[in-house]
Amino acid sequence: MTGIHAALCALLLQAGTGAPAAGQTVTVKREGARLMKAPRFFGAACGATVAPGAAVKIVELQKGWARLAAPGGGACWLHETAWSDRKAGELSQGGATSSRDVELAGRGFSEAEEARYKGEHAELSAASAAVEAHLARGPEATPAEVTRFMVDGQLGGAR
Amino acid sequence: MSPRALRLAPLALALALLAAAGCAQLKNVPGADLLGINEETVKKVGANLGEMAVSGEVTKSASFDMAQEHHLGKTVAASVLARLGGKALPPEHPASRYLRQVGTVVALGAAELREPDDRPAPLKGYRFIPVESEAVNAVGNPGGFVLVTTGLLRAVRSEDELAAVLAHEVAHVQRGHTMQPVEAARKQEQLTSGALEGTGELVHAFFGKVVTLGADFVLDKGFGKKNELAADALAARILGEAGYDPAALPAFLARLEGPSARGGFFSRHPPAKERVAALGASTPAPVPEPRRARLATVVASLR
Numbered sequence: 001m002t003g004i005h006a007a008l009c010a011l012l013l014q015a016g017t018g019a020p021a022a023g024q025t026v027t028v029k030r031e032g033a034r035l036m037k038a039p040r041f042f043g044a045a046c047g048a049t050v051a052p053g054a055a056v057k058i059v060e061l062q063k064g065w066a067r068l069a070a071p072g073g074g075a076c077w078l079h080e081t082a083w084s085d086r087k088a089g090e091l092s093q094g095g096a097t098s099s100r101d102v103e104l105a106g107r108g109f110s111e112a113e114e115a116r117y118k119g120e121h122a123e124l125s126a127a128s129a130a131v132e133a134h135l136a137r138g139p140e141a142t143p144a145e146v147t148r149f150m151v152d153g154q155l156g157g158a159r
Numbered sequence: 160m161s162p163r164a165l166r167l168a169p170l171a172l173a174l175a176l177l178a179a180a181g182c183a184q185l186k187n188v189p190g191a192d193l194l195g196i197n198e199e200t201v202k203k204v205g206a207n208l209g210e211m212a213v214s215g216e217v218t219k220s221a222s223f224d225m226a227q228e229h230h231l232g233k234t235v236a237a238s239v240l241a242r243l244g245g246k247a248l249p250p251e252h253p254a255s256r257y258l259r260q261v262g263t264v265v266a267l268g269a270a271e272l273r274e275p276d277d278r279p280a281p282l283k284g285y286r287f288i289p290v291e292s293e294a295v296n297a298v299g300n301p302g303g304f305v306l307v308t309t310g311l312l313r314a315v316r317s318e319d320e321l322a323a324v325l326a327h328e329v330a331h332v333q334r335g336h337t338m339q340p341v342e343a344a345r346k347q348e349q350l351t352s353g354a355l356e357g358t359g360e361l362v363h364a365f366f367g368k369v370v371t372l373g374a375d376f377v378l379d380k381g382f383g384k385k386n387e388l389a390a391d392a393l394a395a396r397i398l399g400e401a402g403y404d405p406a407a408l409p410a411f412l413a414r415l416e417g418p419s420a421r422g423g424f425f426s427r428h429p430p431a432k433e434r435v436a437a438l439g440a441s442t443p444a445p446v447p448e449p450r451r452a453r454l455a456t457v458v459a460s461l462r
Contacts, residue, residue: 029225032284041267064273081270081280086222109227113366114234120367127240130247131233131288131304138250140284141263149260153318154447156402 019080020058020066026083028054033082034143035072039065042156045143046076228338229282231366232302235373236288239298240306242378246291248309253460254289257453258307258325261318262287265325266303268401269333272393278335285332287325291462295415298377299328301337309461314415317446318454319398319407326394326401327408334389336382341369381427388429388437395438406443409435 020026028050035046039062048071050056056078060067065077118128141149150156223231240247248255266285281303290296292308299305305328315321331337344365381387395405416431428434 030280030282030284041270079270081273085279086224088222088224088227109223109230109366111230114230117234117366117370118237124234124237124241127237127245127247128234130240130245131237131286134247134250134255134286134288135233135283136250138255138259138286138288140266141260145260146263146267150264150402153450153453155264155450 022058022060025055025057028052028082030082035076039077046072048072225279225282229302232300232304234370236300236304238374239378243290244292248289254457257457258287258289261322262325264401265322266329268397269329271400277333297324297328299331300377303332318450319404320411322403323408326397327390330390330393336386340372340376344369344372384429391434404444406441409438409440410443
């Protein structure tokens with residue numbers, strides 16, 4: 001009975017926080033999410049990758065990290081920042097979210113509006129091109145590059 | 160904001176106030192015809208305002224998701240870059256590569272220290288962009304776009320000091336300080352923008368306003384003493400997490416205190432003395448030779 005009660009409490013707690021549970025599937029949103037061999041950002045990475053839009057099944061959760069069924073055959077960990085997001089229009093002071101609020105929160109914050117704004121501000125064209133270049137060709141360092149950089153620079157001691 | 164939007168904003172507010180006051184004949188508002196507002200639009204404004212008053216939306220603010228922050232942040236970063244002179248080094252430049260490596264280590268350290276109320280991670284990851292400018296400056300923008308001047312790269316005496324500045328900017332992004340002015344502005348603007356919902360007249364007015372507002376805050380105004388000191392405190396923890404020397408931040412601040420600290424990175428922050436006192440001054444550890452050498456190589460690559 002105690003076990004059932006504990007399980008129910010855990011389920012209710014999970015539902016209250018909106019966090020996924022083991023066995024659930026989440027959809028990756030973030031580009032460049034790291035699949036690691038252990039539940040931490042520093043260290044060895046799995047050979048596999050996950051792209052935005054990929055649906056991944058959670059086997060185990062540990063302090064914000066999820067061990068995935070695949071890819072990696074149950075040996076790879078993905079941090080919740082890969083899929084967790086704010087809900088556009090969610091009210092900061094509580095209460096129901098109306099469709100109007102969702103629209104207003106999203107108003108102008110889309111690719112189309114960004115393009116329209118830049119179209120009206122020719123003075124930003126060079127700067128925008130530079131930012132786009134870094135977006136396309138200057139991603140965060142890969143896990144292997146980070147490890148090499150840290151070792152070479154004698155960073156992190158035992159990491 | 161476009162010229163048309165600028166013309167329409169006061170009218171929208173006037174329409175909103177009239178509607179709130181119960182004016183039924185909004186189509187007769189002077190100036191509406193001259194500005195090309197048709198009767199359908201005027202009716203829509205009145206209807207929107209009625210609904211907003213009933214729902215209580217005008218008293219609440221709403222959050223933005225990671226995709227929205229990305230599109231806004233990219234535009235704010237371009238605006239800030241233009242204000243800094245507009246010349247970024249290409250991604251293939253040694254300084255870009257080095258900044259990316261130090262920045263990624265810092266960003267991962269910050270990710271290890273995430274808290275539930277933090278902003279979602281940047282949609283496409285952080286971008287660390289070197290900007291050709293003699294000013295000593297670094298600017299964290301919404302969406303994880305961090306601009307660093309070549310003047311700052313020359314001013315730091317160690318990789319640890321550079322990491323300290325990046326950690327401060329990443330802390331602002333992660334804790335949501337860079338989005339706070341936007342979220343606050345949305346609440347203030349809701350009456351006007353909400354009234355014009357669905358009219359097709361001012362769809363991107365708010366976007367234009369917050370791009371300017373966001374650039375003003377990240378570049379000039381800063382995020383207030385409380386947030387700046389909080390970013391310093393988190394930066395020190397990030398440095399420790401990433402394997403850098405946490406004493407590098409107060410050391411950098413203390414060294415550039417005084418006349419050399421005017422403008423740029425320092426102008427929008429509390430006095431360096433106050434920041435150093437909050438962090439607690441300590442003597443930085445000697446920087447290992449490989450770290451010293453790679454910073455020197457990058458600085459030598461700058462024109």
